[in-house]
Amino acid sequence: MKNEKINRRIQIIEDAIQVIVEVGYTNASIGNIAKRAGVSKGVVTYHFSNKEELMRAVVEHSYAMAIPFMEKFMNESDSAQALLRAYIESNLRFIFEHQKYVRAIIEVVSNARTDDGELLYKEEDESIYEPLIEIFKLGQEVEGSFRDFCPIIMAKTVRSVIDSMGTKVVNNDIADMEKTISEIVDTFDFATRKNS
Amino acid sequence: MKNEKINRRIQIIEDAIQVIVEVGYTNASIGNIAKRAGVSKGVVTYHFSNKEELMRAVVEHSYAMAIPFMEKFMNESDSAQALLRAYIESNLRFIFEHQKYVRAIIEVVSNARTDDGELLYKEEDESIYEPLIEIFKLGQEVEGSFRDFCPIIMAKTVRSVIDSMGTKVVNNDIADMEKTISEIVDTFDFATRKNS
Amino acid sequence: MKNEKINRRIQIIEDAIQVIVEVGYTNASIGNIAKRAGVSKGVVTYHFSNKEELMRAVVEHSYAMAIPFMEKFMNESDSAQALLRAYIESNLRFIFEHQKYVRAIIEVVSNARTDDGELLYKEEDESIYEPLIEIFKLGQEVEGSFRDFCPIIMAKTVRSVIDSMGTKVVNNDIADMEKTISEIVDTFDFATRKNS
Amino acid sequence: MKNEKINRRIQIIEDAIQVIVEVGYTNASIGNIAKRAGVSKGVVTYHFSNKEELMRAVVEHSYAMAIPFMEKFMNESDSAQALLRAYIESNLRFIFEHQKYVRAIIEVVSNARTDDGELLYKEEDESIYEPLIEIFKLGQEVEGSFRDFCPIIMAKTVRSVIDSMGTKVVNNDIADMEKTISEIVDTFDFATRKNS
DNA sequence: TATGAATGAGCCTTCATTCAT
DNA sequence: CATGAATGAAGGCTCATTCAT
Numbered sequence: 001m002k003n004e005k006i007n008r009r010i011q012i013i014e015d016a017i018q019v020i021v022e023v024g025y026t027n028a029s030i031g032n033i034a035k036r037a038g039v040s041k042g043v044v045t046y047h048f049s050n051k052e053e054l055m056r057a058v059v060e061h062s063y064a065m066a067i068p069f070m071e072k073f074m075n076e077s078d079s080a081q082a083l084l085r086a087y088i089e090s091n092l093r094f095i096f097e098h099q100k101y102v103r104a105i106i107e108v109v110s111n112a113r114t115d116d117g118e119l120l121y122k123e124e125d126e127s128i129y130e131p132l133i134e135i136f137k138l139g140q141e142v143e144g145s146f147r148d149f150c151p152i153i154m155a156k157t158v159r160s161v162i163d164s165m166g167t168k169v170v171n172n173d174i175a176d177m178e179k180t181i182s183e184i185v186d187t188f189d190f191a192t193r194k195n196s
Numbered sequence: 197m198k199n200e201k202i203n204r205r206i207q208i209i210e211d212a213i214q215v216i217v218e219v220g221y222t223n224a225s226i227g228n229i230a231k232r233a234g235v236s237k238g239v240v241t242y243h244f245s246n247k248e249e250l251m252r253a254v255v256e257h258s259y260a261m262a263i264p265f266m267e268k269f270m271n272e273s274d275s276a277q278a279l280l281r282a283y284i285e286s287n288l289r290f291i292f293e294h295q296k297y298v299r300a301i302i303e304v305v306s307n308a309r310t311d312d313g314e315l316l317y318k319e320e321d322e323s324i325y326e327p328l329i330e331i332f333k334l335g336q337e338v339e340g341s342f343r344d345f346c347p348i349i350m351a352k353t354v355r356s357v358i359d360s361m362g363t364k365v366v367n368n369d370i371a372d373m374e375k376t377i378s379e380i381v382d383t384f385d386f387a388t389r390k391n392s
Numbered sequence: 393m394k395n396e397k398i399n400r401r402i403q404i405i406e407d408a409i410q411v412i413v414e415v416g417y418t419n420a421s422i423g424n425i426a427k428r429a430g431v432s433k434g435v436v437t438y439h440f441s442n443k444e445e446l447m448r449a450v451v452e453h454s455y456a457m458a459i460p461f462m463e464k465f466m467n468e469s470d471s472a473q474a475l476l477r478a479y480i481e482s483n484l485r486f487i488f489e490h491q492k493y494v495r496a497i498i499e500v501v502s503n504a505r506t507d508d509g510e511l512l513y514k515e516e517d518e519s520i521y522e523p524l525i526e527i528f529k530l531g532q533e534v535e536g537s538f539r540d541f542c543p544i545i546m547a548k549t550v551r552s553v554i555d556s557m558g559t560k561v562v563n564n565d566i567a568d569m570e571k572t573i574s575e576i577v578d579t580f581d582f583a584t585r586k587n588s
Numbered sequence: 589m590k591n592e593k594i595n596r597r598i599q600i601i602e603d604a605i606q607v608i609v610e611v612g613y614t615n616a617s618i619g620n621i622a623k624r625a626g627v628s629k630g631v632v633t634y635h636f637s638n639k640e641e642l643m644r645a646v647v648e649h650s651y652a653m654a655i656p657f658m659e660k661f662m663n664e665s666d667s668a669q670a671l672l673r674a675y676i677e678s679n680l681r682f683i684f685e686h687q688k689y690v691r692a693i694i695e696v697v698s699n700a701r702t703d704d705g706e707l708l709y710k711e712e713d714e715s716i717y718e719p720l721i722e723i724f725k726l727g728q729e730v731e732g733s734f735r736d737f738c739p740i741i742m743a744k745t746v747r748s749v750i751d752s753m754g755t756k757v758v759n760n761d762i763a764d765m766e767k768t769i770s771e772i773v774d775t776f777d778f779a780t781r782k783n784s
Numbered sequence: 785t786a787t788g789a790a791t792g793a794g795c796c797t798t799c800a801t802t803c804a805t
Numbered sequence: 806c807a808t809g810a811a812t813g814a815a816g817g818c819t820c821a822t823t824c825a826t
Contacts, residue, residue: 026221040790040791042789042793043790045818046789111222153380154379163360183346187353188387190386191387227799235808236807239807241800247800416701431786434786502755503613505614539778541774542771549771619794
């Protein structure tokens with residue numbers, strides 16, 4: 001019983017994500033989402049008192065899917081260089097394999113606004129840069145294997161590339177994906193390491 | 197008379213851009229734009245028979261502002277390395293100083309859709325990668341100063357970083373801007389050049 | 393058990409009255425009332441099969457509280473003049489001390505409608521004028537202490553003043569209340585008695 | 589042209605009043621009002637940006653009709669006693685002959701609320717008591733023809749009776765109306781004058 | 785007896801578009 | 806050229822009611 005309830009919530013969230021990806025945040029009306037879920041409009045507003053609440057749930061749900069995926073790769077590594085390569089690879093891999101969630105997050109975060117027009121997710125969550133910054137400091141200060149660059153700006157640069165891939169790659173050619181991953185990993189390897 | 201008409205058109209486009217940036221594409225209704233322009237709603241639909249047409253004009257106008265700005269820097273340079281540095285710097289500088297246009301383009305391109313939900317600007321214009329690709333080929337094939345990487349993927353990587361800066365930087369601290377430009381320029385310098 | 397059921401009913405009615413007074417009849421939804429009562433919406437519809445039924449219960453409950461209060465004062469008096477003064481005073485005192493119930497009645501009676509828009513309590517209950525009319529007839533026909541006026545119109549006049557006080561007086565200043573009571577009592581004393 | 593625009597506004601207001609009187613404030617939806625006016629729903633929201641704005645217009649319009657009517661009677665009189673009689677008679681006559689407007693005002697004023705449940709017209713406009721208070725002071729302090737009573741409370745008492753007549757009298761029997769007017773006028777004549 | 789789930793209608797509002805002037 | 810008027814669709818939301826458990 002309780003299980004069913006939870007599933008219904010999640011079912012709606014998943015349907016919402018699907019609709020958002022297909023027709024965009026703006027056209028992802030509660031009516032459209034309900035139709036996709038095969039339920040009446042009231043069901044959606046019953047489980048989520050607001051459209052805002054539903055969209056927050058969409059973002060949370062999508063984020064929650066990424067975290068374990070990313071950690072898996074990071075625990076197996078050692079050096080700063082290896083950590084950075086693993087971070088980029090695991091993130092890109094997640095994005096390529098879960099484009100749906102990534103796009104949904106982007107759609108919601110960049111479009112959801114309050115009544116007076118302010119972006120709902122205006123304050124960028126700086127904490128997402130923390131893991132990268134730690135890796136950079138490890139390479140610069142502890143190992144001395146990284147050249148001297150600003151960790152914050154480099155973190156933003158890396159994330160820019162990762163995040164943009166969610167919308168850039170459309171064809172799911174597996175070869176393309178592996179090639180792209182290895183190229184980007186190499187790119188930031190060269191970009192960060194200290195030349196002997 | 198004709199001059200007035202053109203000015204009126206451009207005025208509306210500029211006001212539209214302002215509104216789009218402030219409240220987002222979705223809330224940038226014709227009514228809002230007309231109010232901002234200080235004219236009646238009819239004037240807008242008179243100059244632009246469609247909302248779609250107005251939005252296309254917004255994108256064209258914004259793009260048109262970028263092109264001369266970019267070329268100015270590129271003509272003064274020589275080597276592939278210098279060209280790349282100039283390309284990145286001029287693009288970033290334009291973006292930082294014309295965030296309004298960049299954001300407007302992003303808003304419109306990523307949100308404008310047809311009635312059945314398809315993105316209006318779905319087909320990514322691959323031609324924007326051409327200048328970068330040419331620079332990369334010059335460095336790899338002619339000069340031999342660049343290492344061996346995929347020019348297309350590298351071009352997408354570079355543009356990802358440039359484009360994302362339009363939304364990432366909020367404070368207009370001039371020092372921050374210069375720092376960011378030099379860091380990113382250096383990053384891709386190291387990322388592309390062949391180590392001796 | 394039965395006791396509990398009754399208490400639960402009355403608890404809901406009291407909460408409904410509170411909600412009605414605070415946000416008005418229209419906004420006194422079953423959901424709001426249930427929330428105030430700290431129970432699920434289903435409990436309300438379980439005890440009252442209808443919103444209409446609940447509202448009727450509200451009116452009955454509120455009326456029921458007034459009757460004993462009014463009689464207490466009336467039994468101790470004698471002459472028509474004294475009866476009228478006691479009637480007005482006791483009614484005003486009840487209203488001032490139980491504004492909640494009075495306002496709830498007014499809200500429901502003046503707003504509850506059938507599906508086709510007809511007032512539910514359309515037919516004014518003429519019986520509420522009876523006690524006053526009897527007092528007037530006593531003063532006019534038996535005692536000869538009252539001047540010649542239409543008992544029905546005077547009864548409506550008196551009740552108008554009494555009923556309106558439920559919404560007019562907002563500050564609960566005790567001095568104000570006593571002053572108001574004595575002034576109104578005097579007013580109708582002068583208005584009804586035969587001048588020598 | 590301008591004339592037509594004004595008429596359309598007033599036409600909607602009048603239709604709104606009619607609908608409010610017939611089905612009550614709550615059921616007087618913009619849709620219902622538009623249907624009654626024989627126009628599309630959008631026309632109403634075009635002329636009145638809000639339901640609140642429309643309702644304010646209803647109240648203003650209704651009030652505006654009362655003022656000239658009341659003044660006509662008051663200018664012809666002299667003594668405090670005559671002024672009071674004229675005030676009550678003219679007000680009652682207006683109410684009986686324009687019940688529609690009076691009821692509309694009552695419906696709106698006692699039901700229109702803000703989003704958080706507060707009455708829109710919460711602050712009672714004390715200025716409506718001013719004319720009566722002036723009459724009373726004239727009779728008490730200047731002429732000495734009125735007995736000693738609280739002018740404010742008496743003013744509220746008189747207005748209670750007048751206002752309540754808007755909802756109390758349903759049959760338009762002309763004889764009833766005249767009888768009621770004369771009885772109420774007499775009542776407050778006796779209630780205020782000083783007995784010799 | 786009690787509850788959460790679901791429904792469908794209705795409301796206010798926003799909006800792109802059309803049209804007569 | 807420009808405008809105000811009007812339309813109709815769609816959106817988010819509230820709500821009384823029904824129903825299975």
